[in-house]
Amino acid sequence: MIEYRNVRVALLGAGSVGSQVARLLLEHGDELASRAGAGLELVGIAVRDLDAQRDVDLPRELFTTDAESLILGADIVVELIGGIEPARTLVLQALQSGADVVTGNKALLATHGPELFAAAEQVGAQLYYEAAVAGAIPIIRPLHDSLAGDRIVRIMGIVNGTTNFILDLMDRQGATFQDALATATELGYAEADPTADVEGYDAAQKAAILASLAFHTSVPLVAVHREGITAVTIEQVRAARKAGYVVKILATCERLTDEDGREGVSARVYPALVPESHPLASVHGAKNAVFVEAEAAGDLMFYGAGAGGVETASAVLGDLVSAARRHVIGGPGVAESTRSALPVFPIGTVRTRYQITLHVTDAPGVLSTVAGVLAAHGVSVETVEQSSAHGDDGTATLVIGTHEAREADLADTVVALRGETVVTEVASVLRMVGV
DSSP states (O other): OOOOOOEEEEEOOOSSSHHHHHHHHHHHHHHHHHHHEEEEEEEEEEEEEEOOOOOOOOOOOGSOOOOOHHHOSEEEEOOOOOOSTTHHHHHHHHTTTTTTEOOOOOOHHHHHHHHHHHHHHHTOEEEEEEEGSSSSSSSHIIIIIITTTTTTEEEEEEOOHHHHHHHHHHHOOOHHHHHHHHHHHTTTSSSSSSSHHTTTTHHHHHHHHHHHHHHTOOGGGSSSSSSOTTTTTTTHHHHHTTEEEEEEEEEEEEEEEEETTEEEEEEEEEEEEEETTGGGGGGOEEEEEEEETTTTTEHHHEEEEEEOOHHHHHHHHHHHHHHHHHHHOSOOOOOOOOOOOOOOOOOOGGGGEEEEEEEOOOOOTTTHHHHHHHHTOOOOOEEEEEEBBBTTTTTEEEEEEEEEHHHHHHHHHHHHHOOTTTEEEEEEEEEEEEO
């Protein structure tokens, strides 16, 4: 039997992911050692409450409330606490001690990534974070390594399983937003307070991470435009399907050139219309998918479980094996590549297309009035669908698809339409992507 040196692993947090990481480490230690070239010795698990109920039955002697002492005795620290503090302080302490860190903490990386990567580089340590975006889906390593020699043009991702589950239920079963949210909560896909998911905060954090990695530039969380799905109605979802689209909330990261010829990047999160023919339209339930467009490699799609304890533990263990291999080989960690320092453009500079649904008075000249408003803002019409008068209120419905235009001009157009006397209501505004 081959004798391996041991690499000491400290685990911070024993929630749904952390407990599965510990279980798999203990159950498959010999197999993981053969892959890493070193034994992965779990030296302890730091938790806040030693007596808390846990998903997995783990040896009690592994648990401690003294995270700092545990960190100082470890070669690799796995941080699965979540949130900003005390995670930030503990990760910095681990890196400054020379330990490598494996984390799944998207909020921490999106908010303090540059600080953490700088701390790792200063001492030659490595920060791994595959589990921070899209759960079990391998997307960080492909962007970091496999596509490092390519030029990423755009990333579009369904990176939040809760919101995809809700929108999918609305689309396929005709549920209202509130009913779909209630089902997601009942099944454990949504938290008791679902704000981080349904308002797009979770997806925005992941967009910041993906954009920073893909474009080799620092994209702060505050620069990510964010819109959630709470305003999406069943009427919008039905109308989208009738027109050959599916409503999805997407994290979009894109390389752009502005009107002055400057190259920059954009990161944004919002619900949008995706053609039924696009691969992202067929991502159902709580699954995640990331669609990458690269100059040389072309179109790539990564699909799978975006959450779940054992699923996310797979990504954590992949990073852990990589970290152990690095300890066996020796040498400093590889610094994060953010040297491009491209500017992050505001949402107004992005070029996109709108689908605008209007309720208008049923009278001659209305269509020309609406077309005039669009033309005055530099927006041209691609498609128009007009219904006959409905109800007793003397109104009709116009569904207008625009050609591609600047987001700022499109937004101004919507504001102007709301002020027109012939428009009784701007019933719906959705962006159109993937076409």
